Amino acid sequence: MRYEGTVYRPPSxxxxxxxxxxxxxxxxxxxxxxxxxxxxFRARAVADIEEDMDMALAAYGSGVRTxxxxxxxxxxxxTDRLVAIGEAAQARFPHLERITMYGSAKFLVKKTQDEWRRLAAAGFKRIHSGLESGDAETLAALxxxxTPEEAVAAYAHLLEADVELSVYLMVGVAGRERWRAHAIGSAAVLNQAPPHFIRLRTFVPMPQTPWHDHWRTGALHLLTAHEALEETRLLVTHLEGPSMLLSDHVSNFLDVQGRLPEDKADILAALDDALQWPITAFRPPTEKLVGLGL
Ligand code: SF4
Structure with missing residues (x-):
């Protein structure tokens, strides 16, 4: 397979x-x-992408499912380019169940419902979208x-076209300074357009980024394990669903998961239990993870 630079994909x-x-x-x-x-930024030629698919077909066979x-x-x-990519994949991999990709709210809303339906037919059945926060002030600073309102509109637009949506929130990204607004604002966005999956990951400052400098200069305080759990507790308290909550990322202090609203009481009980644990029961503090590329 041919890859240019570091390639990222969601854990799922x-x-x-x-x-x-x-x-x-x-x-x-x-x-x-x-x-x-x-x-x-640039788009790769569809012919190059087809060549990559041929290489994958030769290496892994036709059983690729996702x-x-x-x-x-x-x-x-x-949409035309994506449909061409989707159809090329479907032609090579007869067992293909879905194609997914990252899509921020600002880009999702630019396609019409008809375009999303065409994309779903071409295999694009799930989108991964980083919202990070539903708090207006935090979103602007990031x-x-x-805006939160634009995110709600974009997610509702996609859900109406029957495309699955996986939204990422960043625990602790608003620091000790705005954790309450961050949790409540995020729940408000996700209640208005409930995604199929809500995925948590915890903010770890990345060197050479503005938000890292924001932390280093003392304007943002990282959350301790207990503070991060308190933030998640507030988020879950306000979330209505229907959504599946997951914390499938190594950065998190606790693996919190369940269906909302059905499992809300169990999730809150698990958080309350963990809030009693000593700090040594959790992963190292976030400061110690800076530079590890999480
Ligand atoms: S987090 Fe922001 S800058 Fe990074 S890949 Fe997503 S949209 Fe681009």
Missing amino acids: EARSLVIQATIGCPHNACAFCCMYRDKK IFLADGNAAVLS NKGV
Whole structure:
């Protein structure tokens, strides 16, 4: 397989065939993100992507069931181009169940419902979207490129087209300074357009990013394990669902998961239990993870 630079994919796509449809991210400006800073954004030619699929077919056979299209925000590509990629994949991999890709809210809303339905028919059945926070002030400071209202509109738009949605929230990204607003604002967005999956990961400052400097200068305080659990507790208290809550990322202090609203009481009980644990029962403090590339 051919890959250019470091390639990222969601943990839930660990078993997927990863193919780069874009190089870099068309936004490339989130204050906490350094994933594609060294890449100038461009779309790869469909012919090159087809060649990659042929290589994968030769290497892994026709049994590929899921494909993840890297890099950041492949959803920015035109619908015609994505449909061509989807149809090329379906022609080679008859057991293909879904193709997924990253799509920030600001890009998802640019396609019409008809376009999303065409994409679903071409195999694009699930989108991974980093919201990070539903708090307006935090979103603006992170330079995410959307307001909470725009995120709600984009997610509702996609859900109406029957495409599955997996939304990522970043525990602790608002620091000790705004954790309550961050939790309550995030729940408010996700209650108005409940995604199929809500996935938690915990903020770890990435060197050479503005949000890392924000922390280093003392403007942002990282949460301790107990504070992160308190934030998650507040989030879960306010979440209504229907959604599946997951914490499938190594950065988290606790694996919190369950269906909302059915499992809310159990999730809160697990959080309350963990809130009694000594600090030594959790992973090392977040400061110790800086620079490890989590
Ligand atoms: S949209 Fe995603 S990949 Fe692009 S800069 Fe933001 S977090 Fe990074």
